[in-house]
Amino acid sequence: MAKLQLYAQPYDMDAKGFYFSDSDDFEKKMLNNENKYGELVEEYMFQFIDGNEIESSVFEALRDGDYIDLYDYEDALERLEDEESAAKFTYLVGENVLSAEDALDKLDDFRWYEGSLKDYVYNLLDDIGIENVNNPDYYFDEERYGRDIRIDGSHTNHLYEDLEYDGTLTDDEKEDLQDQIDELEKMSDRQIGEYYLDAIGGVGELSKRDREAYFDYDAFARDMEMNGDVTVWRSSDGTEYVIESYQLNPRRKRKAAKRRNTTRRRTSRRHNPRRR
Numbered sequence: 001m002a003k004l005q006l007y008a009q010p011y012d013m014d015a016k017g018f019y020f021s022d023s024d025d026f027e028k029k030m031l032n033n034e035n036k037y038g039e040l041v042e043e044y045m046f047q048f049i050d051g052n053e054i055e056s057s058v059f060e061a062l063r064d065g066d067y068i069d070l071y072d073y074e075d076a077l078e079r080l081e082d083e084e085s086a087a088k089f090t091y092l093v094g095e096n097v098l099s100a101e102d103a104l105d106k107l108d109d110f111r112w113y114e115g116s117l118k119d120y121v122y123n124l125l126d127d128i129g130i131e132n133v134n135n136p137d138y139y140f141d142e143e144r145y146g147r148d149i150r151i152d153g154s155h156t157n158h159l160y161e162d163l164e165y166d167g168t169l170t171d172d173e174k175e176d177l178q179d180q181i182d183e184l185e186k187m188s189d190r191q192i193g194e195y196y197l198d199a200i201g202g203v204g205e206l207s208k209r210d211r212e213a214y215f216d217y218d219a220f221a222r223d224m225e226m227n228g229d230v231t232v233w234r235s236s237d238g239t240e241y242v243i244e245s246y247q248l249n250p251r252r253k254r255k256a257a258k259r260r261n262t263t264r265r266r267t268s269r270r271h272n273p274r275r276r
Helices: 023-030 053-062 068-077 084-093 100-109 117-128 142-151 157-164 171-186 189-202 208-212 217-226 249-268
Strands: 004-010 017-020 044-050 231-236 240-244
Touching: 004 023, 017 023, 023 068, 044 053, 053 068, 053 084, 053 208, 068 100, 084 100, 117 217, 117 231, 117 240, 142 189, 157 171, 217 231
Parallel strands: none
Antiparallel strands: 004 017, 004 044, 231 240
């Protein structure tokens, strides 16, 4: 396992930087670091050099440009128990949803779904049932439904049967049936789906199995995200998480959290080794 290694780069162009592993190591080296004029160097930029995934992600979440408060950083690393808690902290702080202190306090209450938004929707609807979705007919995939009807031929089979086997039809009736067949064959998949649903009396007349099979999960997932019902976040390792709005609404809280962070940053730009 890689040992945590950070680098302190002085703002003073006449001074040299140094590597360190924690705040104690930094303070010891800082108090002995002078520029070429013999002056103590007090202001530094910090860079992450090496460490594990948690150390890296937490550093990025707390980083303000090239600066990071080492005490906040060490406090977070001590309190974060595993990769999931570190990922939650990285989201809450890195996306300016909460301050570092508030995020650490709320980790146990914060819930999210690990996986894609589509997988989340499948699990959600499996729990609550499609019939409990607001206006479920809106998400019925008429195009896919119509395509399957076209492949099956059920939209025209009965007309072909009448045309071929009904010996009582007049020439005009046969011509009318052929016109209907030709018209249906020209329809797009969506138009066929709409036509068939209209003929049977709507989506409600379909079996529960068919309503579930042709539910447009992609459209429902897209609308959930666009409406702010959920937020999708991807961690640095590519893992996707879905956060429900009742947990936190970053769109509403982000501006206020950003103002708090800006105030804090303005007062902590200089790293004071005597601060505890």
